[in-house]
Amino acid sequence: NAGVTQTPKFRVLKTGQSMTLLCAQDMNHEYMYWYRQDPGMGLRLIHYSVGEGTTAKGEVPDGYNVSRLKKQNFLLGLESAAPSQTSVYFCASRPLPRDGYTFGSGTRLTVV
Amino acid sequence: AQKITQTQPGMFVQEKEAVTLDCTYDTSDPSYGLFWYKQPSSGEMIFLIYQGSYDQQNATEGRYSLNFQKARKSANLVISASQLGDSAMYFCALEGNYGGSQGNLIFGKGTKLSVKP
Numbered sequence: 001n002a003g004v005t006q007t008p009k010f011r012v013l014k015t016g017q018s019m020t021l022l023c024a025q026d027m028n029h030e031y032m033y034w035y036r037q038d039p040g041m042g043l044r045l046i047h048y049s050v051g052e053g054t055t056a057k058g059e060v061p062d063g064y065n066v067s068r069l070k071k072q073n074f075l076l077g078l079e080s081a082a083p084s085q086t087s088v089y090f091c092a093s094r095p096l097p098r099d100g101y102t103f104g105s106g107t108r109l110t111v112v
Numbered sequence: 113a114q115k116i117t118q119t120q121p122g123m124f125v126q127e128k129e130a131v132t133l134d135c136t137y138d139t140s141d142p143s144y145g146l147f148w149y150k151q152p153s154s155g156e157m158i159f160l161i162y163q164g165s166y167d168q169q170n171a172t173e174g175r176y177s178l179n180f181q182k183a184r185k186s187a188n189l190v191i192s193a194s195q196l197g198d199s200a201m202y203f204c205a206l207e208g209n210y211g212g213s214q215g216n217l218i219f220g221k222g223t224k225l226s227v228k229p
Contacts, residue, residue, distance in 0.1 A: 045217075097145075098164065101130050
């Protein structure tokens with residue numbers, strides 16, 4: 001099983017450019033999440049989804065949009081990248097609340 | 113509001129010794145869960161152990177155990193017989209409640225554990 005797959009693994013963007021990060025899971029999980037990890041800050045929730053067609057804002061949603069058109073995919077979009085969005089992005093999924101997350105391997109994004 | 117605190121930015125332990133990583137939390141939800149994750153230098157997040165607020169016994173998984181003290185709102189991770197491969201960042205996480213919808217983990221800022229040979 002692949003688990004949770006994130007693409008791309010690395011990316012460098014110029015300020016103002018846009019991009020989409022893809023998260024795909026093959027475990028039929030209902031819940032999916034996008035976090036960002038910054039030095040000394042732990043992981044902070046950007047957006048999440050409790051099922052196909054649903055999305056909701058987390059702790060730090062500004063500057064990001066998400067879509068969950070298919071149950072297995074959760075897309076994170078940056079419409080106009082800013083240097084403050086330089087971070088490592090993690091996608092995670094779980095079947096139900098109280099279950100442990102399965103994390104992807106992360107995407108390291110640098111905005112210059 | 114939910115909050116999770118890890119007060120030890122870094123710790124050292126001698127190989128084969130036990131170590132305790134501290135975690136305190138705050139929540140008004142009577143039913144909640146606490147998780148510990150390990151992040152090695154390679155970057156992946158590895159689930160270690162889970163404790164439910166209504167669990168009668170402290171959780172254990174191999175060399176990992178969770179010292180859960182509900183009244184003190186603490187959920188410390190104990191690693192017995194430390195190994196060099198235990199060197200990593202460790203994150204404590206609390207089941208959160210954003211916008212009335214449960215299912216989100218709130219992470220602490222982490223503790224960097226270094227195991228010395």
